[in-house]
Amino acid sequence: MNVGLFIPCYIDQFYPDVAIATYQLLKKLGCEVSYPMDQTCCGQPMANSGFSNLTKGCDVNFVKNFKDFDYIVAPSGSCVLHIKEHLKEGGSPAEIEKIRHNVYELSEFLIDILKISELQASFPHKVGMHVSCHGQRGLHLSSMTELVAPEFSKSEQLLRMVDGLELLKPVRADECCGFGGTFCVFEEAVSVKMGKDRIEEHLVNDVEFICGGDTSCLMHMEGILNRQGLGVKTIHLAEILNSAL
Structure with a gap:
């Protein structure tokens, strides 16, 4: 195709x-x-x-x-x-x-x-999945916790095909990270506080990486992680899925 x-x-x-x-x-x-x-x-x-x-x-x-x-x-x-x-x-x-x-x-x-059902990828690390708002609520890439509906996540479905990857979910699985496009510029303080809260829930799980499907959200959290001197890294879904193909 x-x-x-x-x-x-x-x-x-x-x-x-x-x-x-x-x-x-x-x-x-x-x-x-x-x-x-x-x-x-x-x-x-x-x-x-x-x-x-x-x-x-x-x-x-x-x-x-x-x-x-x-x-x-x-x-x-x-x-x-x-x-x-x-x-x-x-x-x-x-x-x-x-x-x-x-x-x-x-x-x-x-x-x-493509209807992928298996991947020959390997990523032996503890990974927290960040659910981005546009993908979830606009494209319906995953279920929303406020709805009484079957749970699903296309990103998690793919990550569970990766050998050695331990997927750890935060308590509030679909909380916004605070990036929000130009929102992080016009409402900097609120945006940063939301990002810190989001990261804290991943840190509780002792993750090595925070993964996401939107680099914009990852960029926002990466900046906070770096400024706080934390060892957790951010990584895009594509980079994990391509890790050992």
């Missing part, structure tokens, strides 16, 4: 290893993967700040880069959700509808499209 690799701008600039791991993982799982070189920001930061009317240029560029792929895959639930919900211009109605229907967050693509 023909897959377009959609790499959010902050991953491209600050965490290229996540992009590389995603590319390698998809290739090893049999996908024909291409990375459109002219892609840039999807427009989410502007939309989050109330300026969605200024994202037309981002829409035009996104459609131009990704309209011909069967599937579009990104290691970021928040950016995928933005495209699904807010892409409205930049191409014909058919092109826009195709993109919005065929753009997937990585774990969603692996479980729902």
Whole structure:
């Protein structure tokens, strides 16, 4: 299948290893993967700040880069959700509808499209899983604890296929880390306090790594961990799944 690799701008600039791991993982799982070189920001930061009317240029560029792929895959639930919900211009109605229907967050693509049931990956460490709000509540990648409904998590389903990995869940499994896009800039003190609370619950479990599907959340928590001099590291889901394939 023909897959377009959609790499959010902050991953491209600050965490290229996540992009590389995603590319390698998809290739090893049999996908024909291409990375459109002219892609840039999807427009989410502007939309989050109330300026969605200024994202037309981002829409035009996104459609131009990704309209011909069967599937579009990104290691970021928040950016995928933005495209699904807010892409409205930049191409014909058919092109826009195709993109919005065929753009997937990585774990969603692996479980729902590739239907992965086993992985030859190894990561012998204690890992805490961070559930990001956009992925959970927007893309429905996992269940919500406030609902009386069957429990599920696509990321956890994948992590449980990894040899040697001990998955440890915090008490409040789906608590926000406080990043929230531009929220962490405009409400810095609240954002940091939420991040500290989130990290504390993982520390109780004596984890070595905090894993997540959104590098933005991991970046927020990584900054707090580093400033406090703690030894816990953050790691993207793609990096673990690609660890020993």
